[in-house]
Amino acid sequence: MDYRTFTCAVEKQMNQKMTGGVKAGLYTTTKNNGKERTGILFETPGINISPTIYLEEYYQSYRQGADLEKIVDEIMKFYEEIKQEKSWDYERILNYEGVRDRIVFKLVNTMKNRKFLDVVPHIPFLDLSAVFYVLLEATPEGTAAMTVNKTHMKQWGVETDTLWKDAARNCRRLLPAEFFTMNYALREMLRKSAGCRGKDAVENLLAGDDCPRDGMYVLSNKLRNYGAACIAYPHVLEMIGGILGTDYYVLPSSVHEVVIVPYCDNITAAELDEMVRDINLTQVADEEVLSDHAYLYDVKAGYLKRGTEFMTGGVAG
8 A cells, every 4th residue: 555545544544433523634734844744634613723643654654564443543542632622712813912922933954945934034043044933732742833924924013033032032931941961861762662651850951950961962942842943042052051161062963952962072073964964864854854064062152153154142142
C-alpha cells in the first residue's frame, strides 16, 4: 500500500469510528522549510479549533509491519488526548488587543523559507528569521497556534517592532527558557520513549538550580516546542555565559532546541559545522532542521556570531 492509499484508508476507518458528528478529513499543508505534510484534520460541530494529526510516522510503522487497525486505534487514542472541548473566541483575533498577550515567536531558516517569509512579518537573526504566531493553546500534548501574516498586521494596525516587543515579553511568560545538562535531557528522552508520564524534578540552571556540571547542555523552552527560539530571548545567552564562565558554542540541533558546548581549543568551527550538517542529514526531519551552522557566543563582547556575522544579546539587544 503506497502512502496515498494508506492515508485514504486511515481517513475511511477514522470516520467509521468517530461519534458526535465529528468528521475526519485529509489535510495537506506546507510546514517549516517548505516541506509538505499530510494529516487527518478533525472537525467538531460547534468547535472552531480543528486539531490535525500527521500521518508520516504512522505510515513508517505500517511499512514496518504494524496492523492498520491498531494504527487507527493509536490515532484515535491520541485524538482523545488533544481534542478541543470549547471554541476559541474568534472575535479576539479581529483586533490586536485581543491577541496581544498571546503573540510569541519562533526561529526558522531564512533561505529555506523564502516564500513563507514573503507573506509574514519577520526579523532577521543571523542566517535565521524570527516569525510570529498567536499561541491559542499550549499543553504537553501539543499546541494550537495561528501564524501572524502581513494581512493580520495590516488589520491590526501594528508594525513588526511592536510584534517583536510583545512576543519577546510573552515568550518569557508563556514559553520560558530552560537550560539543563545533556544528562538530564537524555533522561527526559528515555522517560518519554518509555511512555512514562510526568518527568524528573525539573532541572533549569537559569533558575539557579545546582547540579553537577556537564560537557554539553541543552537550551529549549518549557514545552520543548520550537524552543530554539530561546537563543533570541533577551539576556538568555548572557545568563548562560555567566553560568558557564566561558565562551561557548551553540549547535542548532533542531527548531526545538539547541545544544550548548563550552568553548574548547581542540575543535574548530568548521568541524562543528560538519557535525551539525551530518546530524541534520541523518537524525533530524527535514521540517525540523534549523541551520547547518554552529555559532559561537563571545562572553566578553556579548554577542553570538557565525563567521564575520554577529547578533548582540538577542534580537532586540
